[in-house]
Amino acid sequence: MPPAHVVAVAPGSPAASNGIRTGDEVLSLNGEAVRDVIRYQLQADEPVVELEIRRGGLEQLVVVEKPAGAPLGAELDSPVFDRVQTCDNHCPFCFIHQLPKGMRRSLYLKDDDYRLSFLYGNFTTLTRFTEADLERVVTERLGPLYVSIHATDPDVRAQLLRNRRGATSLRWLAALLDGGIDVHGQIVVCPGINDGAVLDDTLLGILDRFPRLLTVGVVPLGVSDYTNERDMRAHTTAEAAAVIDTVARWQQRFRSAVGRRLVFAADEYYVLAQCPFPDHGEYEGFPQHENGIGMVRAFESDVTAALRGEQAAGMGPRAGFFAWVDGAPADGYRAPRAARATPTSPGDRTATTSVAIVTGEYGARVLAPLLPELCDVAAGPVRLVVVPNRFFGGNIAVTGLLTGRDVSEALAGEPVGDRYLVPDVVLSRDRFLDGTTVADLPRAVEVVPTDGASLVAALR
Numbered sequence: 001m002p003p004a005h006v007v008a009v010a011p012g013s014p015a016a017s018n019g020i021r022t023g024d025e026v027l028s029l030n031g032e033a034v035r036d037v038i039r040y041q042l043q044a045d046e047p048v049v050e051l052e053i054r055r056g057g058l059e060q061l062v063v064v065e066k067p068a069g070a071p072l073g074a075e076l077d078s079p080v081f082d083r084v085q086t087c088d089n090h091c092p093f094c095f096i097h098q099l100p101k102g103m104r105r106s107l108y109l110k111d112d113d114y115r116l117s118f119l120y121g122n123f124t125t126l127t128r129f130t131e132a133d134l135e136r137v138v139t140e141r142l143g144p145l146y147v148s149i150h151a152t153d154p155d156v157r158a159q160l161l162r163n164r165r166g167a168t169s170l171r172w173l174a175a176l177l178d179g180g181i182d183v184h185g186q187i188v189v190c191p192g193i194n195d196g197a198v199l200d201d202t203l204l205g206i207l208d209r210f211p212r213l214l215t216v217g218v219v220p221l222g223v224s225d226y227t228n229e230r231d232m233r234a235h236t237t238a239e240a241a242a243v244i245d246t247v248a249r250w251q252q253r254f255r256s257a258v259g260r261r262l263v264f265a266a267d268e269y270y271v272l273a274q275c276p277f278p279d280h281g282e283y284e285g286f287p288q289h290e291n292g293i294g295m296v297r298a299f300e301s302d303v304t305a306a307l308r309g310e311q312a313a314g315m316g317p318r319a320g321f322f323a324w325v326d327g328a329p330a331d332g333y334r335a336p337r338a339a340r341a342t343p344t345s346p347g348d349r350t351a352t353t354s355v356a357i358v359t360g361e362y363g364a365r366v367l368a369p370l371l372p373e374l375c376d377v378a379a380g381p382v383r384l385v386v387v388p389n390r391f392f393g394g395n396i397a398v399t400g401l402l403t404g405r406d407v408s409e410a411l412a413g414e415p416v417g418d419r420y421l422v423p424d425v426v427l428s429r430d431r432f433l434d435g436t437t438v439a440d441l442p443r444a445v446e447v448v449p450t451d452g453a454s455l456v457a458a459l460r
């Protein structure tokens with residue numbers, strides 16, 4: 001097991017005042033080897049923490065005393081040290097299989113690790129889950145977890161995962177729910193395979209076998225130009241509308257049976273079907289906001305609240321457990337993004353400086369109706385720079401999958417001297433998916449957290 005390295009020490013923290021330094025290897029905490037940041041957190045929460053560290057080849061014991069539950073203040077270089085459990089499925093809709101070559105290596109990692117589900121909200125199929133994992137999850141109360149369901153029919157699920165164990169691994173979902181663990185589910189819908197009657201059957205299976213699921217998100221597959229799967233295709237408008245109808249029908253049934261809607265369709269379906277989005281209250285607190293469910297309504301209401309000078313609900317991207325874990329680095333697709341805007345100097349602006357919001361094609365459909373109000377806030381012209389996703393092609397139109405290359409192409413034709421606002425959802429650890437940074441763009445941009453209140457604040 002590779003050692004954990006300290007990559008940052010919070011100034012003034014117990015770790016700092018006890019001499020822990022960046023670069024130190026942490027061999028154990030309270031005698032327990034550092035297997036992952038979940039165990040690390042449990043030990044670091046103790047009022048007395050004995051850290052066995054190695055610095056320059058020499059081992060030493062550092063004893064930290066602090067209030068129980070207070071952060072230690074040392075960030076480690078990885079969330080998992082005893083190898084990430086990788087996925088042994090071969091889903092035809094897998095977006096990782098549809099990535100072009102040459103992207104950064106971490107993007108090609110197909111994890112199927114319940115710990116990353118707990119830490120980052122990654123979905124797990126449970127095909128590699130074990131009895132020991134179940135015992136740990138239940139004992140340490142590692143929830144909520146996020147489970148890919150796709151279909152409850154064993155044969156269809158095995159076909160979708162291209163893994164025989166997919167037929168039986170939902171037994172672990174039942175065991176997790178029986179163990180009192182909170183779980184959110186997801187169904188990636190592939191038209192012609194698990195939509196229509198199969199989707200109905202899946203939702204019936206959920207009502208019958210897994211009614212304790214907190215929520216189930218129904219999301220469309222993404223199809224990039226790099227897919228090799230002939231059967232994978234984007235939804236037609238009619239197919240998207242049919243999914244919305246199915247979800248609405250089942251929301252009624254779930255409300256009658258379990259008192260809540262339980263199943264929600266992704267925003268993308270309403271854009272595809274050109275249907276109005278459900279009302280704000282129908283999202284029941286936006287539990288799957290980070291997965292593209294209710295983002296539009298949450299964004300709109302944040303904008304409206306900010307325009308009225310009210311406190312927004314703050315439904316920006318959530319980091320879940322990660323928001324409080326002490327020591328876990330940001331990584332994967334869900335790295336925490338900009339905590340605040342990075343404004344250009346107000347002295348560089350003039351009363352006639354025009355503001356442009358950089359967005360993807362779906363984002364533009366959400367932002368366009370809000371432009372008159374946003375112009376009022378900015379007391380000047382506000383426009384959109386809509387960036388088509390040429391990098392991935394296919395049906396990929398969400399803002400979060402824009403690359404620096406496409407943003408550069410779009411900005412190159414824009415006037416110099418305007419303000420360009422870029423939502424932080426396009427960046428992870430300050431990099432676009434293609435590895436470029438905002439410094440590589442042909443225009444200076446301001447990175448703004450991806451929520452309505454932050455956008456209004458940036459325009460003011």
Ligand code: SF4
Binds near residue numbers: 087089093095096110
């Ligand atoms: S389980 Fe996820 S990572 Fe694994 S092949 Fe399927 S979509 Fe890809």
